[in-house]
Amino acid sequence: MNAPMEATRFGSGQSVRRIEDPALVTGQGRYTDDETLPGQLHLVFLRSPYAHADITGIDTSAAKGMPGVVAVYTGADLVAAGVKPMAGVPFPRPDGKPGATAPRRALAHGRVRFVGEAVAVVVADSIDQARAAADAIVVDYNELPSVVNAFDAMAPGAPALCDDAPDNISAGMAHGNVAAAAAAFAAAAHTVSVDVDNQRLAPSPIEPRAVSARVPADGPDAGRLVVRLSSQMPTAVRGGLADAIPGLTTENVRVLVGDVGGGFGMKTGIYPEDIAIGYAAWTLKRPVKWRADRIDEFLGAVHGRDVVSRAELALDANGKALALRVKGYANVGAYGTATGIAIQVLIGPWVSTSIYDIPVIDEQFVAVLTNTTPTGAYRGAGRPEAIYLTERLMDAAARKLQMDPAELRRRNMIRPDQMPYTNAMGQVYDTGAFAQILDQGLDLADWNGFATRRADSQARGKLRGRGIATFLEWTGGNALQETVTVNVTADGYIELGSATQAMGQGIATSYAQLAVDVFGVDIDRIRVLQGDTDRANGFGSAGSRSLFTGGSAVSAASKKTVDDAKALAADALEAPAADIEYKSGRFTVAGTDLGIGLFELAAKQAGGRITATDGATAGGPTWPNGCHVCEVELDPATGEVAVVAYASVNDIGRVVSPTIVEGQIEGGAVQGIGQALCERVAYDRETGQLQSASFMDYAMPHADGFLGFKTKFDTSIPCKTNALGVKGVGELGTIGATPAVVNAVIDALDHAGLGAAAEAIQMPVTAERVWRALNLKQFDPSPYRA
């Protein structure tokens, strides 16, 4: 009888149906916009139509007199009320001066710096009334010259976005040793170089942001600002509101998060909109709600990537890499932020030597202000940009040395006996068996059978290419500590309270599986409580950190609960604590048939529950890694690129939820394929208008893409720096897919006769670019202009 019981328990390592799903498939999810507050007012933002302009006057008198309008606020109103700007840039400029940005305000004051920057809000009884009143606000703009490209922004005479940076350079960072790299390049048998535009992307979770805010007049939250929103980081939102709005402290702000319809990094941290809405509710003492339209998201939510780089690799005669040199110019948008800049100048470089033993680096990054939406975290956040460069260089080197690209990579891989390995950025990898992963990847992809498949494609008039990416990434956000509170309740549930945040990744299910491991009860007894800053606070969910930090804490707190409860059971059973044993929801006295159920024991306690809190601190980041192999077919008649094979072997350490991690890798890979083949945020160079401001114009992957992913995990290399042995998985697929796909396209173009010239092709690799390459031998000019 044991087998069926175990099957319903679903501890770690088993594929389980997610505990999140029954509500979501029946329409019972509770996303922020699904909740209507009694007496709720609606808020809309009026956004700048200009990329760069002085606001010389705002007349809100007509809007204020319109039906249903409760309040209209401008930037000037918020400044007068003492609402503070958001945090600035914590990194210095390359010249040593402090990092520069104009102050980012909830509503622009005096000047707008990108199309879509919010300049006013209207609060009204209905959305339609608010929209009509927003249309009636008259803003006098004095338009200024604008700039949307990093190199244009650094050019002499370019319009400056802030007084402290006439050159528009917000911050910069240099890593490694310039002289040592120069010497290595001078002595190298071979050098290769690629110029790359890691184009700007729109993260685009399908749920637009939504925020509701209220100040209850009575009840437990009387007089507090209670904000509910779609966020990965409730605690950061609480802190940001308390910092910005006069009269608020972290104690009198409560942030709640319900279901989150996708995050991908875009819903980390606080947004200006959150502050404006919080201010409106706090000032009016009435409930206020805002739901972003999709265009609000394209204009106002952070964008990702956008760095143009020249990357060079020096190699000896045998293909051993000697030095990596990177110079990158990141377009961070109109306002510099810690996150947006760190991603490009620091986090990417941490992984730039990847799984390769490259002893010398010289990397220099500059973050440039332009009249575009500020950039921030998007799935991978710096690692896709860096790994793309490294993997493109590996292929370029293999082409130059006429070596198998897999063999060249193998020659450069860090060996397991070098672990723990400190890379040229000082980052320490705890584990990694990269050649072992490579071997399995080549096997899964039938690497050696490629010639036959290429010939088959050729016979059908298609040009086939094969691309590989072997790589690692850094996870954890350097926020390595988590605490979990466990409540065992008299009504038969085990509640896990965590400050990490579900956003669709299935973390609640994985936590429940880890709790099942300890408690030995059925998974339907476990409830995961998140998204309430009155219950738990922490970094939130970002950087693929939740399982290895929060999951380790679930395990620790669950074990502590059982240990603590043994003492309670000893009391209840009138036996020495040392004799109490626990198994599958029941405490027993060793050697007797005396016992008490876990929930029964909870019912006997004051308050009807057993509570324990414990935490875990990981000893470092985790370094998930993989080998991704992609094959594409190009249609020479149209230039169309089709992914026709995709195999990946991934080392994410121990696997808790096999189905979930497969979904993370494959869904993530499709986002990476999106960057490789179709997605691009486009601004008009003259006017600064956002040209890709809807799903009609921003080309995300649709359902007509590739379905035949082969995805495997090697679980034999557990992480050594956390109790569970797990490594982050959320971003791995996105990071690997982009270079694997583009390397495959370049391979096909090379084979079609273009040779190394094919390396000039840029992302997104559209049909037009491929067609021009094949038929006209024509490529875009290098995006690198330093």
Next chain:
Amino acid sequence: MIPLKLTVNGRAVDTTVAPSTLLIDLLRGPLALTGTHAGCDTAQCGACTVLVNGESVKSCSLLAVQAQGAQVTTVEGLAKGDALHPLQQAFMDCHGLQCGFCTPGMVMTSACLLAKNPSPSDAEVQHALEGNLCRCTGYVKIVAAVQQAATTMAGAQA
């Protein structure tokens, strides 16, 4: 305001709406059926898909008054009591959802497809879902879920 009578998930609705009220706003607002989601402004994402007289329709692009006299089915109306629709079960079984925001639209579009084409090819499923965007799953497991549901429903018919 315009008088409006229609049937939503088998329940008669007799109400009045403004001429400009969209079907999605009637569903999510007065009818409190919040399983139908708004994800874009341009009828691209399909998260708002419902069935109107059996046809999958983006409820963000239909005026409520255009549903005068119609039979409307939302994701809340798909299960029969406690028994999930085979598509709902299949999306759970196949991990065809992550954040779940697009899922109601995916399920409703698929329900329309399977009603017309009980054993579609993968390519036909992909074509049917062209107007529904998912950012999480990469679509692979969604297509698998629709195929599982097709198999289940065919078995139930046999």
